Amino acid sequence: MIVVMAPHATQEQIRDVERRIQEWGYGAHPIYGAERTVIGAVGVPEADKARYMESLEALPYVERVIAILRPYKFASREFHPDGTVVDVRGVPVGGREVVLMAGPCTVETYEQTYASAKACRAAGASILRGGAYKPSTSPYSFQGLGVEGLRILRDIADCFQMRVITEVMDVRNVDLVAQYADILQIGTRNMQNYDLLREVGRSRTPVLIKRGMWARIEEWLQAAEYVLLGGNPNVILCERGIRTFETYTRNTLDLSAVPAVKELSHLPVIVDPSQGTGKRSLVTAMARAAVAAGADGLLVEVHPHPEEALKDGAQSLTCSQFEQLVAEIRPIVAAVGRTLHAPDAG
């Protein structure tokens, strides 16, 4: 790290910072400029850096402290140069194949989920999505069927040889959800719910971490670091849009996060164009763009009758629209030199 001293820092103050760095056991290398002195601290391990930076920044004669290394280690590509492929009970996420995860926003009934799953599977989805526990801005919105929803998901996914991804919101439910799900989804609002991250870090079930709508890429990778550090190496990232001043779309889907994550990290990254735009009419175009940008998969909301959906109908595709989406991404997948993962034969 680099310590920038305040404009009129005295020799004594510079010496004080050097001494602190050395007392912690690291090298201190001052560079004297005309208007500022900066001090490079060499050898500070990741585990101590945040603390030491904060400590130096608190000194009145320090202007700021600049981190040189990224604030995560296990999530970084430097640590693990090859890309990680997460094995979701036989479905590889992060390899040469592009994987489709699709299904209803929320599990409402057996019939609705069945109809959605059937169509998604037929169109090429390997993984069934669906919310049993739903985070809702309004306390008056539908909050999900809970464990009954988990059972429906598992049952129907098994019918179609699909895997299950579903959100876990409550630390107390991690084991329960892991009994039914093949991927534990951490929703955007919980990206910095550290107790939850620690809890899924104790599991071996793959974890998909949606980007917090307020989160810088660096913070998202730090969230992944919590899970990796907990001992669970099966982390998938999911870009789902960030919050900006634009109001035409519900979020601003930041597709540059896809190649950015690929250069910073070894973890797979997929894209949710449904949440990312909030508008059915934009989903397919953004699905194409996501694959072209290098996404390892897509997470798409599909409802047999969007106008009857209890949540997010406006961004759900109909079954035939999803079929059309797959038809449109197929040549894009080929254009980037990949193949679409084919669901297991039934």
Next chain:
Amino acid sequence: MIVVMAPHATQEQIRDVERRIQEWGYGAHPIYGAERTVIGAVGVPEADKARYMESLEALPYVERVIAILRPYKFASREFHPDGTVVDVRGVPVGGREVVLMAGPCTVETYEQTYASAKACRAAGASILRGGAYKPSTSPYSFQGLGVEGLRILRDIADCFQMRVITEVMDVRNVDLVAQYADILQIGTRNMQNYDLLREVGRSRTPVLIKRGMWARIEEWLQAAEYVLLGGNPNVILCERGIRTFETYTRNTLDLSAVPAVKELSHLPVIVDPSQGTGKRSLVTAMARAAVAAGADGLLVEVHPHPEEALKDGAQSLTCSQFEQLVAEIRPIVAAVGRTLHAPDAG
């Protein structure tokens, strides 16, 4: 709510929307314009509105649905025209008095907390703040002393006749934290952790909800609605800065949220200028501004030796700086016709 039909919606489609609204039991009032038809839906109760809006928005011949009423009820000033005063074991928050909450960012040791509390109490703070469970972006940062921190806080607060505010992050800890704390703080990252909001809604201990760094005022009030709906009427709001493109400050403290909350809601609102700016040099000016804007209190980080703090030293005031802050806000408090709450005599 107002349903705006798509540009070329047919008579039949307009009738379909009217019929849906009527089938739900509400009045449908179409207005035919030259380029758009809009339909007003009258009588839709809050508890059903979110669902019906989503359902109509999912129709392909509906352009959008506009809510006319605010999406919260118990948090609204219309529901409760007089301002709410939350009683924190005898300290009234939201009344004529401005209340000071201060203390270290994090409880590190008994001595550090004692020194901070002593100085804060002497300067005029009635409520002792301090983190026992700390949310940290980095898994390598200090995560707090846990229950040991709670005990230290309670013990020292009692020495000085102060109340205790501390953050609860984990649903499993709500009862535990409530044994030690007089206010349960919901941190910015957990503003939309609905399980946690429901859990503190079951308590009778006052709850302080920090604004999510990504949250619109409306969403913040919906978070309060979760707690109120759960049965806990003792909700305090705390503006602590939102995330913007500005990088000089850690967050952008949105002081206009103070008068905005006052017109939209009956709940007390306080301001955290420490988190809100992330820079010690700006804290006092923003504390003055917060009180001038109408805040019911302040939440300030004070550390006897900021450069030794394990977290957030750069934004912590020293004890003498806090004393100076109180000296500077005292005439502002008077200028807005209020008084500073005096801590209990010891």
Next chain:
Amino acid sequence: MIVVMAPHATQEQIRDVERRIQEWGYGAHPIYGAERTVIGAVGVPEADKARYMESLEALPYVERVIAILRPYKFASREFHPDGTVVDVRGVPVGGREVVLMAGPCTVETYEQTYASAKACRAAGASILRGGAYKPSTSPYSFQGLGVEGLRILRDIADCFQMRVITEVMDVRNVDLVAQYADILQIGTRNMQNYDLLREVGRSRTPVLIKRGMWARIEEWLQAAEYVLLGGNPNVILCERGIRTFETYTRNTLDLSAVPAVKELSHLPVIVDPSQGTGKRSLVTAMARAAVAAGADGLLVEVHPHPEEALKDGAQSLTCSQFEQLVAEIRPIVAAVGRTLHAPDAG
């Protein structure tokens, strides 16, 4: 438009709003709800709407006024259902072909521009970009060669049968720049420089309007409306990233703006992945994604020796990287059923 009355508006106040609407010559249709009265105003022409909305919003017994129609007319797809193809001296922008615009950020020397143009033309670019007048955040940065830069651009473009796009910043230079350029570029910082928009509206030279880094899509289309209303129908839009809290990229490239513009407007829309990311390593992936999202073209910075560039070297591709970019987008162009525009034979 829809006028939402304040909660406790009296019958008299409701009547007052109705009367105002009727006096302006429009229809007023009140809908009485339990908690709010709303009044639909029918027949208000675009040219008067902004004014009337502001006037009603200023009344103390009006809560807010909601526009139903989009605040632009000539830029809307409803006005002009077919997509517009802008003819750039024989190069069609907005049709079935995807058009490449490439060249150096800034014209520095004849040699540098020549080398860049030659390579861009060889790789498939039809339009040469290059700044003669450069907007720079710092007054100490290079500000461009001015008219000498324009001459270099024109001369070299003619050598290679290319068209020229270059930025005009100063209203006094519009005619001068139009003598040399085939497309007048309005930079992001000038998207709401209305005098400049009016001035290029008087020209017949095609105008490319970059999205303001702070601009909602609606405001961007209103900027186009200024030019169209001025009489110049040859408007191209260019998404170049918006400003968000993310700092890893220089801007957040909002690719959802591409399909959004396509549904709201008939104007062509291209994408600038160089400005949009600010990082060379991300440009090609975002170029692929832009084409997949439906962009009508790309605007790319290419420098023979980026490390010698006077501006924006970090986001400029080398000549061989640009060649690679074209190789990578070619199959994407085909995948979306389009073809790459081939430069004129020399």
Next chain:
Amino acid sequence: MIVVMAPHATQEQIRDVERRIQEWGYGAHPIYGAERTVIGAVGVPEADKARYMESLEALPYVERVIAILRPYKFASREFHPDGTVVDVRGVPVGGREVVLMAGPCTVETYEQTYASAKACRAAGASILRGGAYKPSTSPYSFQGLGVEGLRILRDIADCFQMRVITEVMDVRNVDLVAQYADILQIGTRNMQNYDLLREVGRSRTPVLIKRGMWARIEEWLQAAEYVLLGGNPNVILCERGIRTFETYTRNTLDLSAVPAVKELSHLPVIVDPSQGTGKRSLVTAMARAAVAAGADGLLVEVHPHPEEALKDGAQSLTCSQFEQLVAEIRPIVAAVGRTLHAPDAG
């Protein structure tokens, strides 16, 4: 500046960067860490820094380049430790006195401007604001009376011994507007209109630069640097809100910019709570807060009949509301140890 080398940069590449720095005539000081080498460059003058930073960042073996010094000089407090007081024909802005600038958003008629000016002057405003040239997002909104508006402003200001502040948008009008105005206002949309900044830099008339709604504080100070560098030392800054995701307010008024500017720069800074909130009901609270935060003045929109205003009526105070605002800020002014500037006796 600090050059951070890419992770696996070779000795030769490190030497190459050192050589480049030395060839430019500066000192190069490498620090070798375990995972990164950084090189401090010492002695680089402000005028060359932007260029050299960009040049090094373009090298593929450089990860990033970090500026240590602020990218402005004449605007910095280090350059000019004492605060600047701008003399507006006898009215001092930036000294011990707080100055009120008020008047209509737009000059519509002589009568409306007269009524507003009279009331503002009576309440304590020394400087009359009013737009003759209005930037409007919609081309269908009122665009101002132009030179006729300037004449009205001047005439009425002279009646009341007031000074005039009005916006100049077009480089061609700078001399014209300076004939009538005592302060040339650069609007938020033109904060990075560099031709305009250069043009007002040639004037000696005081210039007020509104913060761009997308601008970081650093960029705002760089805009001031353009004017100062042009030779005009009479620069006043005006915070008027930035664009964020919040939609309840029109902008998010960033009051922390007030103490931030005070520590970074010697220039006076005032606040516009009308544009900053867009809501009449919030203006007075934010005016109080602005003064408490240390603002040197306020810029407030006042209209005798807001509901008849051609622009921005919803954020304009009535004359009696402005009188009330002044009554409420008076004790705040005193509380921060300042006095309200008294208008000249008539």
